[in-house]
Amino acid sequence: MAQRNMADVLMKAAREKAGRPPASSKEKEKEKEKKEKERKEENCITADGASENGAAKSELVTVDNFEAELLKNKMDFDPNKAAFWKKGEQVPFIFLARALDLISNTTKRLAITEIICNVFRTVIATTPEDLLAVVYLAANKIAPAHEGVELGIGDAAIIKTLAEAYGRKEDQIKSQLKAMGDLGLVAKASRSTQRLMFKPPPLTCVKVLETFRVIAKEAGNQSMDKKRGRMKGLLVAATDCEPLYVVRLLQSKLRIGLQEATVMVALAQAAVLSEQPRVPASKLPERLELAAQTMKSVYSILPVFDKIVPILLSEGIEKLSKLCTFTPGVPVGPMLAKPTKGVSEVLDKFQDLEFTCEYKYDGERAQIHYLEDGTVEIYSRNAERNTVKFPDIVAAVSRYKKPEVSSFVLDCEVVAYDPEKEKILPFQVLSTRARKGVILSDIKVKVCIFAFDLLYINGRNLLNEQLIVRREELYTSFTEVKGEFLFATATNTREVDEMQKFLDAAINDCCEGLIVKTLKTDATYEPAKRSNNWLKLKKDYMDSVGDSLDLVPVGGYLGRGKRTGVYGAFLLACYDEDSETYQSICKIGTGFSEVVLEERSASLRQHVLEKPPPYYRYGETLGVDVWFEPVEVWEVKAADLSISPVHKAANGLVDPVKGISLRFPRLLRLREDKTPEQATSAAQVAELYRAQKITHTARDGDSDED
The missing domain is CATH 1.10.3260.10 (DNA ligase, ATP-dependent, N-terminal domain)
Incomplete structure (x- = not known):
């Protein structure tokens, strides 16, 4: 406002000096129109x-x-x-x-x-x-x-930067944030009210990305001041809706329902549609579908746009699979298993195939890369770099390989382990280990590696080999070390009684159950896929609902009585991969200790939304008090699934109008190793419903008996 008043004073003085009277309202309007025309x-x-x-x-x-x-x-x-x-x-x-x-x-x-x-x-x-x-x-x-590059920017730093960039007070920004619920919207509103004496050069996409990468690399003394300085430069130059997306990108929260999977499909389609000569219209649908499949397959093996995009531009989509291949040091998407309800179902599905049964360990999935130069990298199931979390594994892994092995990629489970009692410990014990800044001498929770697959050995890609070949390479390339490195316990029996005994043994050994895998036919490694060739059989499958579900808290209900000050219950949702929406499946208020309830409430309180995003699907009568961003994944167990007129999970997949809900859900644990997009899908919910052996007719209807 001060800047605008000063500009008016200067203009008036200039007119008087030139002997002209102050501008009339009509002159001002004409001048405004002229400037607008020039801007366009x-x-x-x-x-x-x-x-x-x-x-x-x-x-x-x-x-x-x-x-x-x-x-x-x-x-x-x-x-x-x-x-x-x-x-x-x-x-x-x-x-x-x-x-x-x-x-x-x-x-x-x-x-x-x-x-x-x-x-x-x-x-x-x-x-x-x-x-x-x-x-x-x-x-x-x-x-x-997998590179672990993070901006390291919290909301407090963004608030301070917004105040500096737009000449406002931090208290004003915080007050507006409370009303709007979105720092991006606050940034856009702040920029629209600001006037600049000198207009900076327009932002470009390259400039924005380069600045973000420089911000991520800032370290040491005064690094936060430097980060804020670079953010301020972007915000001052931003116009129109640019501040909104600069801030949301800084937060890594676009909040518009645009997922990475959609970006990949769109990129593949753009490559096809940009080809010269153009693809004939009659062949275009098939070509676009094939291109999308190619892009997804390539990205699951080499999730690096820096390598994919240049090849896409120079060689086209058709050569992408040949030129973008499995590379040690870059994690591939882990192969996943589908749930089954019992031994008999496994035998029905694999009746004509040779298969093997392995213990399903209750730990953390890990992909260990050992490179030619001796470098070791460890990645989680969602490609996060966990090398710093497990310095004990990094220091010891070279002792497990045989001398002739120069490089490998190992798929395994890292499990908390008591070496004295030679006993596997629960996942909750493993979760107490620090995630960053772990010092080898300070480690109290010991771990054991249970190796079950080998994806790469001495320059040889094994993804397309059958499991029997990969397993043989695993057994001959490594040596077991008691309490540190062991092969997953396995058996190849086809007898019902023996499989049941093996399942019982796995449960007695503190495992979740079994993973059953095809051995010689259709037994290649399928990155980033939940394959029919891997089936999981967990101890909880003896209940009516075969598998636990990984769900996303999207809403909260204010607590009352003893739960005043925290959320008394939460609305959970599954994720639909096709529509890229979160679909409500149940309310949950049980399975929480006071400590866990306080932790989850405090965590989600930082991600409150002013209103539900357009990619949430839910019944209007659910009466949610507070909406959350999709940021956490909770593992949940329930009595069974039923048709619901209120919840929207798997809507249209089982019933043409109604969705599916959980009856009597209870919280098992927080899944820190999963992103919201990796939550249980709507298709999986439909599969679990169909797999139930009980009749749902008497139970259909709304099921919020939680």
């Missing part, structure tokens, strides 16, 4: 990339009207009509920010895919060298997950 002309080029003066009859594309182009379907879309910058110029960040705004206004997965695909096609047609930066920002990443 600055941000304007013709659809064919020429300047406006060079092609007066061409259709004009501006920062204010290109969204209509992005909303067109793939057959009608022309990337040259969506670009408002010249070919070869860096892609403006406002282009991506406006596209993200379009996505935030729809819940339809196909529409979201179409928009982001059109974004990629426009970049490929104008500035292909910027595609990598645009893909990273659209995927809400700054680097591959």
